[in-house]
Amino acid sequence: MDGRFECLGVRRGEQPPWIVSDELWAEISPLLPPRAPRRRRYPGRKPLDDRKVLCGILFVLYTAIPCEHLPQELGFGSGMTCWRRLRDWNDAGVWQQLHEVLLGKLRAAGQLDMSRAVIDGSHVRALKGGPKTGPSPVDRRKPGSKHHVITDTGGIPLAVSLTGGNRHDITQLMPLIDKVPPIKGHPRQSPATADRIYADRGYDYDIYRRALRTRGITPVIARRGVDHGLGLGTRRWVVEQTIALLHWFRRLRVRWEIRDDIHEAFLTLACAIICWRRLQHSKS
Template identity: 65%
Template structure:
């Protein structure tokens, strides 16, 4: 029988525990002993996987209160824990020569934002309803390198350069950390010569489909990996609809999902 996906494995816990910020307890009047971080992580994962609302988080599973899980998700995101964890796992993949630097692929996905909030906007593909966009860049294998959250009315091409710049310096190999692919693949939504020139200025070869050209250019042979990555992202039910008014909380879920996908890629090597 398989383990529940919200259970934090020993392998994952060994990597993330050193990144969690310590919290000093008061010597006098220390109060109630805080819930162990590992149990809280399981609670956050439960919400991410099932999409359940915070107030319905089942205490009988040992996750503690919903507010405890919410606060630590917020605090750990502010401390950069999720980003650091993602970079640790990317470095391990890089050390194993399992990151394909020959190309990167970008795309976006729209999600409805039922409660509106920061970084939402009227979506042109959803009859003007409030929504957000997940902008993703992956390596040639579909491993997430960076993700950005914007309002649903933001033009996709405006996030092309921020996505490239959001790729962290990835260690794991001899020499300087790497953060640039050799080429960049994108669909017609990113067709603009100004941005092609900006990509070239970063010494990256742009392979961006042009509007008005016939389908069958062959770019889809390489671009399908980012679509598969979005399917993996939205396999986490909490990311299919944005329920959070606060952008930083939804962004924290996004980053958690990215490092979990990266961890799966690492487990394939074993």
């Protein structure tokens, strides 16, 4: 490391976070779809190694550099190659599968507590517009999107969704609960069978409280018109921390992609990386 990336928080002599370790690659490589066979007569250029391309995808996620400006001297291939593999692997469900695998490993390590769930949403600008954008009510009606996140008690992201910036948080309460995947080696104990779910005033609707109770969930939701200081912040801060961690990836602070599936691919990959970090921390 020659110090070129110190402005990104990478210390001199430290391995950059976009370099894929052997341990992480061992989790990802079995999930990648097989390549189509090459024609023998006109084989063309040999495809770039998947691991190097993944490093390029992570470099874009961490730095928010446009794909077309990806430095060739890093050896990660062209930006278009990284973009295509990101798209293709997302279509094949690689990022979602990786997230589910890591959730299962966290559960096996005793790091996943799904007895309670916490939910919240956050606005991001969408400078180029596109599907799942809308006039943001917190940014003078400029185009924006929303990241909706549900976590376990410790702030581990269980599921995320993307909507337009003008969509109300409550519209994603039940869809996010349904989106939490079954955890490997774990019965269907998602927030749909958890004891409680915590949320702020944006989710204060009696119809949804009743819907949660019919699923056996006790809604712990702040009431509109009630003063702060009732203690919910001591439970809800974990989801706000998780949203901050997601936005620590510079590519997610602003939505640069017109295509919603590409932004969702980055979003799901970021959730998997957060789970991977938590798993590594639990081993240390």
